[in-house]
Amino acid sequence: MLIYHPPTRPLVPTHGAEDWKAFLAAPEKHWKDGRSAKMLAERWEQSRPDVPEELRTAFKGTPFEAFLPLVAFPEYQVPLAGRGKASHNDLCVIGRIDADLAVIMIEGKVDESFGPLLSDWLKNASNGKRQRLAFLKETLGLNGTVDGSIRYQLLHRTASPVLEAVRHRAKYAAMVVHSFSDADAWLADYQAFARVLGVEGRKGTVERVPGREGPELWVGWVTEPAG
Numbered sequence: 052m053l054i055y056h057p058p059t060r061p062l063v064p065t066h067g068a069e070d071w072k073a074f075l076a077a078p079e080k081h082w083k084d085g086r087s088a089k090m091l092a093e094r095w096e097q098s099r100p101d102v103p104e105e106l107r108t109a110f111k112g113t114p115f116e117a118f119l120p121l122v123a124f125p126e127y128q129v130p131l132a133g134r135g136k137a138s139h140n141d142l143c144v145i146g147r148i149d150a151d152l153a154v155i156m157i158e159g160k161v162d163e164s165f166g167p168l169l170s171d172w173l174k175n176a177s178n179g180k181r182q183r184l185a186f187l188k189e190t191l192g193l194n195g196t197v198d199g200s201i202r203y204q205l206l207h208r209t210a211s212p213v214l215e216a217v218r219h220r221a222k223y224a225a226m227v228v229h230s231f232s233d234a235d236a237w238l239a240d241y242q243a244f245a246r247v248l249g250v251e252g253r254k255g256t257v258e259r260v261p262g263r264e265g266p267e268l269w270v271g272w273v274t275e276p277a278g
Contacts (some may be wrong), residue, residue, distance in 0.1 A: 052100045052120035052146070057127060065125075068092035074126040076139075090231045091141055091159035094275060095123065102144070105273040106227065109257050114223060115269065118153060120146040127156070129211040133183025138207040141229075143215065152221035154266075156212040158228045162236040169206070170199030190214060191248065192263030198247060205244040209270060216266035225257060225269040232274070241272050 054065045057074055065071065071092035072082045081088045094103050101107070102120055110116045127143035142157035173180065188197060190210040197206075212224035228241055238254060245252025248260045248270060257271030 052102070052123055052144070054095065054099065054123045054125070057124050059128070065096070068096045071096075071125050085161065087141070087159035087161045087163055087231060090161065090275070091157070091229060092125065094229070094231075095142065095157075103229075103273075103275070105229075105255075105275060109227070109255055109271050109273045113257055113259070113269070114148050114267075115153070115225065115257060117148050118146050118155075119148070120144055122146075127211075129156075129214055131183055131207055131210070131214075132186035133181075134177065134179030135183060138211045140208060140211050143212075145215075145219070145221075148223055151223060152216070152219055153223035153225070154212045154215045154219060154221050155225045155227060156208060156215075158208050158226065159231070160228055160237060161231045162234075165202035165237055165240050166204040167202070168199060169197060169201050169203045172203040173199065186210075191268070192260070192265075193247070198243075201244045201247055202240050205241065209244075209248075209268070213266055213268055221266055223269070224266040225271065227257065227271040227273060230272060230274045235274065238272060245270055 055062045072078045075081050075088055083089060110118060123142055123144045125142050127140045128137040130137045140156045141159045144155040146153055187206045187210050190213050209226040212226055216224035242252030250258040250260060254272050257269045260268040260270060
């Protein structure tokens with residue numbers, strides 16, 4: 052697996068975790084010991100050329116057990132319909148599962164939250180916000196009203212690998228939360244979102260989202276091993 056600068060820049064391979072610092076919107080704020088941006092960079096650079104072992108463990112018994120990582124891009128932006136910013140993903144990993152392509156978006160967390168609840172994000176919503184929500188629901192195969200107590204960030208982070216999988220004609224798409232929290236901070240929020248998608252949200256696994264068309268969608272939560 053090669054890790055490159057984000058595709059908005061020339062495709063130059065990284066040479067270590069410190070290279071990731073320059074990709075952050077506010078490096079002096081987010082690049083600190085014990086914070087997710089730095090811990091994610093260190094973990095993934097350390098694991099090259101493979102994915103970290105906690106992902107390998109979570110992949111067992113799924114098609115991703117055969118996942119061969121090819122390239123990865125930190126701070127990967129995916130445009131979304133409706134007004135507003137693109138989804139700014141911590142890491143995009145593209146690889147193969149046998150003869151098929153797969154796209155995995157990684158969301159690094161220590162104790163940082165997943166941002167506003169959907170109900171708060173929708174307060175006094177503009178037409179652009181309503182358009183974006185409809186787009187995300189369609190992308191994820193969600194019908195009806197989405198529970199306002201879930202985190203808006205999880206909606207667009209999970210839509211991101213689906214959109215990239217469609218763009219690259221990949222068969223598989225996955226969103227994986229890579230946690231560095233000993234206390235599993237915010238795991239309950241991920242599990243609430245997972246239930247909206249129709250899966251349990253079990254820690255240390257990736258689960259296939261049922262009843263949808265297009266690329267296979269999987270979601271998961273993994274934790275860096277202690278020590």
